[in-house]
Amino acid sequence: MRIKAAFFVAGALSLCAFSSAWSQALIPQRTSPPPPPAAAPAPAPAATTATAPAPTPAAAKTNCANPNAIGVSRVVQIDTTGGPGFGFEHFKQLDFLRDKEVVLTFDDGPWPVNTPSVLKTLAEECTKAIFFPIGKHATYYPEILKHVAAEGHTIGAHTWSHANLNNKKLTEAQQKEEIEKGFSAVKWALGAAPSPLFRFPALQHPPAMVTYLGERNISIWSCDLDSFDFKASTAQKVVDTVMTKLDKNGKGIVLMHDFQKHTAEALPELMKRLKAGGYKIVQVKAKAPVQTIAQYDEDVVKSLKLPTVSSRPLNSVVQTISE
Numbered sequence: 084m085r086i087k088a089a090f091f092v093a094g095a096l097s098l099c100a101f102s103s104a105w106s107q108a109l110i111p112q113r114t115s116p117p118p119p120p121a122a123a124p125a126p127a128p129a130a131t132t133a134t135a136p137a138p139t140p141a142a143a144k145t146n147c148a149n150p151n152a153i154g155v156s157r158v159v160q161i162d163t164t165g166g167p168g169f170g171f172e173h174f175k176q177l178d179f180l181r182d183k184e185v186v187l188t189f190d191d192g193p194w195p196v197n198t199p200s201v202l203k204t205l206a207e208e209c210t211k212a213i214f215f216p217i218g219k220h221a222t223y224y225p226e227i228l229k230h231v232a233a234e235g236h237t238i239g240a241h242t243w244s245h246a247n248l249n250n251k252k253l254t255e256a257q258q259k260e261e262i263e264k265g266f267s268a269v270k271w272a273l274g275a276a277p278s279p280l281f282r283f284p285a286l287q288h289p290p291a292m293v294t295y296l297g298e299r300n301i302s303i304w305s306c307d308l309d310s311f312d313f314k315a316s317t318a319q320k321v322v323d324t325v326m327t328k329l330d331k332n333g334k335g336i337v338l339m340h341d342f343q344k345h346t347a348e349a350l351p352e353l354m355k356r357l358k359a360g361g362y363k364i365v366q367v368k369a370k371a372p373v374q375t376i377a378q379y380d381e382d383v384v385k386s387l388k389l390p391t392v393s394s395r396p397l398n399s400v401v402q403t404i405s406e
C-alpha cells in the first residue's frame with residue numbers, strides 16, 4: 084500500500100511534456116498543483132539501514148560480452164561550472180547531441196526490483212545512463228544505489244523528498260535544503276560525492292533555485308522527451324511513446340523512471356527498438372564531483388535517526404546481576 088502510494092505520487096510529479104507551454108527556463112510554472120507533501124517519497128521501510136554503508140567500489144565494468152549490445156557510442160564530459168542547463172523542454176542553448184544520439188535518464192530510485200532490473204538490462208546492453216535518485220530513497224536502499232555506481236552509471240540528485248520546489252509554501256531556505264540534502268543523502272549512500280547533475284521534481288524550475296544551482300556549479304537536467312512511463316498502463320506503451328517521440332525528434336535526452344515497474348519491463352524491448360532504429364547511446368560524465376555542504380551532510384545523518392550510543396550489543400548494556 085505504501086509502495087502503491089509512492090508510485091502514484093512520484094508518477095504524478097514527474098511531468099515533462101506539459102511544460103511545453105513555457106519555453107524559458109526562468110519562467111515558473113503557474114498552473115501545476117503542489118504535491119501532497121506528506122506522501123512523497125515513500126515511507127521508510129522497516130529495514131532502514133542504521134549505519135553508513137561502505138564506500139562504493141571504484142571499478143566500472145568495461146568489457147562487453149554481448150556482440151549485439153547497443154553499447155556506448157560516445158562519452159561526453161560536462162563542465163558544470165555556472166550550472167548549465169540541458170534538455171530542450173526548458174534549455175535550448177546547449178544542444179550537444181548529434182542526430183540519432185540518445186541519453187537515457189532514470190529518476191526517483193533507488194527502488195527494489197525495478198532499479199536492479201533496469202541495471203540488469205543496461206549491463207546486458209553494455210550501455211550507460213544518468214540516474215537522478217531521491218535522497219530519501221537513497222537512504223532507504225543505499226546498497227541498490229551503490230550497485231548503480233558500481234555499474235559505472237552517472238549519478239546526480241533529485242531533491243531530498245521529491246518536493247515540488249515551485250510550491251509557494253516552501254521558503255527559499257527550504258528549497259535549498261531540498262536540493263542540498265538530496266545531494267548529501269546520495270553521498271551518504273554511496274560513500275562518495277555524486278556528480279553535480281540535478282533534476283527538479285516535475286521539472287518545476289523556480290528562478291531563484293536555477294540561480295542558486297548556477298552559484299553552486301551544479302548542472303540542471305530537464306529532458307528532450309518524456310516517456311510518460313508513470314502513466315503507461317503497459318510496458319509496450321512506454322516503448323511506443325519513447326520511440327514515437329525519438330523518431331520525430333531524431334535524438335534526445337529521454338526521461339524515464341527506474342522507480343517504475345513498466346519501465347523496467349520495457350527496457351529490453353526499448354533497447355531492441357533503439358538498435359533497430361539506428362540510435363546510439365551517449366554516456367554523460369561530469370568533470371568533477373559535487374561539493375556537498377557539511378551542514379546538510381550532518382542533517383541527513385540526523386534525519387536517519389541513527390542510534391548514537393546504542394550500537395553496543397544488548398548484553399554489554401544490560402546484565403542480570405541478581406535473580
Ligand SMILES: [Zn+2]
Pocket residue numbers: 093096097190191241245284285
Ligand atoms: Zn521525480
